[in-house]
Amino acid sequence: MKSRRVGITTTVPVEVIYAAGCIPVDLNNVFITDPNPGGLVEEAELAGYPRNVCAWIKGLYSTALRHRDIRTLVAVTQGDCSNTHALMETLELIGVEVIPFAYPFDRDRDLLALQIEKLMDRFGVDWAAVNGARERLDQIRRKVWEIDRLTWQENLVSGWDNHLYQVNCSDFKGDPDAFEREVDEFLARLKGAGPRREKIRLAYIGVPPIMDDLYDYLEERGARVVYNETQRQFTLPFETEDLVERYRLYSYPYGIFYRLEDIVREVERRRVHGVIHYAQSFCFRQIEDLIVRQRLRLPILTLEGDKPNRLDARTRMRLDAFIEMLQ
């Protein structure tokens, strides 16, 4: 029998879903790799989604609508975007079963443990199975951590590849074995490769970009992203076997001040020259830019992305000026 596909709206403890023999599907990745992601955004608008709502949410809605084999969705109701609430409701309207998952704002361990246990109840799995899944996934995560290390320490990896392998750790592309083979092949190809020559080292912080040509554009101009903040967090880069602690250390769903601790540490360690702070149009995280600007002592370019999938002329002009400024 084919395994049940379970949609997710951002990184959740996928160990639980895998332990239940189900296949997690990160709807973000399905949306953005669609041949016409812009069309998906338009479909949601035709269905009644407002124009001034983040394109990611609209893309997720249409993606869920398209993939009717996904009848269950784990949605992050706290710690991600509050628009997810309405996304859940509109999907419930069309018969999708929604399982809410909330990251506690204050990173409270007991509350987080309770959320994970409730998720385990819904999927009918115990800790032994979940920890078994974690061990399997950690084997792959460690290899992706190595890709990240090779990015900033050995200068062997492009910003896009760094983004891609890390971002795919949210669901392991629904097939950990196949994804691991991809990772292995990529690592094998890096052996013997010469170091990259971009002089300017950049950090990319914020949610993953809705446009996919950002990294190439930067590299054509002699700058390379050596730190993708959120994407790296999706790999849960913390050496602990305690699953609850793992998702408590995971910075993305918690407040900006906790996220900044990771950002400050990494930009220092990776000898970054400038920071690109990406915020999606209409996202509450745009407000946090003022905190980022006060706390980081590095040149910052704030980028706003709206529709998929290419950089617009204004954004390119701003990137040009920023790179020029760092030279």
Add this chain to the structure above:
Amino acid sequence: MYCGVDLGSRNVKVALMDEEGRLEFFKFDTVAFYREHGRLEEGQLAVDLSALLPAGTKPRVVVSTGYGRQTVALKGARVIPEIKAHVLGAVHLTGLSDFTLLDLGGQDSKVALVRGGRLIDFQTNDKCAASTGRYLENMAAVLNISLDELSRHHQNPVDLSSTCAIFGETELIGKVLEGHPIGSLAAGVNYTIFKRIRAMLLRLFSDTLVFTGGVAQNAALREILAKELGVRVVVPDHPQYTGAVGCCVEAKLGSEK
């Protein structure tokens, strides 16, 4: 002879600089420039500059910048980022090295912080052109006055929102209906520009504000900026050619290296 070309949204501005630094300026309507003088060659815009400029003009180096360069690269020209061009031009034209640069063009608003003659931070407008030349032209047309007349008024402004360049017209018509004098209406329009750029200017504040771009010709706005921010406002001669001059400076620097 060095040639700087600023491919703007409304006009293409060309500056020529001779070895002694003497400047000459030329302006062309952007659409006419592309349609009549340009042709695409291998994805680049080929323009016969010698046909457009005075006879015998033979620039050693051509440097270009501007919004247009995102769609077309000028053939045979070295391209530099717009904000860099404006900073180079502003430093050259004013002789200043520490200031905040405000450039308001046809569609764009840019604010840059310059220290020691170098760009250290910048902001640009979001996806709205409600603080630019095109907006002022539209509002002057609604009031049926010239841009010159519009730029004379900054006293007793009517209160207008500053969120949309197009809905602003309807709002202005409402104020006309209320019977406000033309001076207050015009002052209200000029104030909307200030309101939209105030936050950017405060974030990148300096005691001296160098104001460039076509909108810098608006005397009322210069008054408003000086009064509201308590800064010295410096407008170079021919402020709309600042980007083109910056390109000449870059061309000269490049060939001296």
